[in-house]
Amino acid sequence: MTHQDVAERAPTSVPRTLGRWGLAAVLITGGVGHLTRPDEFLAQVPPFFPARDKVVYYSTFVEFALGAALVLARRHKVRVGWVVAAFFVLIFPGNISQFLTRTDAFGLDSDAARGIRLLFQPLLVVWALWSTGAWAARRRARGAATGASRRR
Template sequence: MTRTIARWILALALGAVGVLHFTQTRGFRVVVPDWATEATRMDKDAIVIASGAVEVALAAGLIALPRERRRIGWATAGFFAAVFPGNWHQWRTGRSTPGLDTDARRFGRLFLQPALIAWALWATR
């Protein structure tokens, strides 16, 4: 039961943040490193929208596809690992977003990413 609750909380958080990527695109652009636009051939807005869409899809999968929860858990963990360079970039450049407006908060955010990876794997095991 605890893992089920943790999975639902993770899904709701992912979905909410994913929706924010659509409504607050400009605020998330500062997290996208310049090299990511070259690597993906997408502009920063498109990367923000795409990552939001992935978050919403993962959230939906965590809730709607219980038989696939382990695979979706691994995909979610992979997504959290994939966006870590953006968190690192934000900390190194000192760029603020809502709630991450100090160097200490941006640095602390770096430690949240491994916790999210562990959470995704644990909640879907």
């Protein structure tokens, strides 16, 4: 078994599957929100960012695609998990911008509410990595690599 094979073997369980489907629902609901309430999502795009409205438009499709991938991915769950986690990391500066510019959106109408929201973004990253088995697969791959190097 190669290092790549070990890295791609994601643990599967009912809680992880439900977690993936739940995260997919969050992403797809977000995508729908982009279409129905674009101004709310525009509030998260930093004011200095070029083509702000296009960012909201294109991120709609990214969220739909990531949500679908979480549900449909069988063999590549680990890769999907890392991509979804990276997406949540990439959009985090928008949440920071909303906090710093004191922009009201999504019912976040106080610094405290916007600050608390910032604490939840890392949880989305953890949710993506756990529900897809990405963290567990990485640990197994590291263990396999360490074991292989010891045998040499």
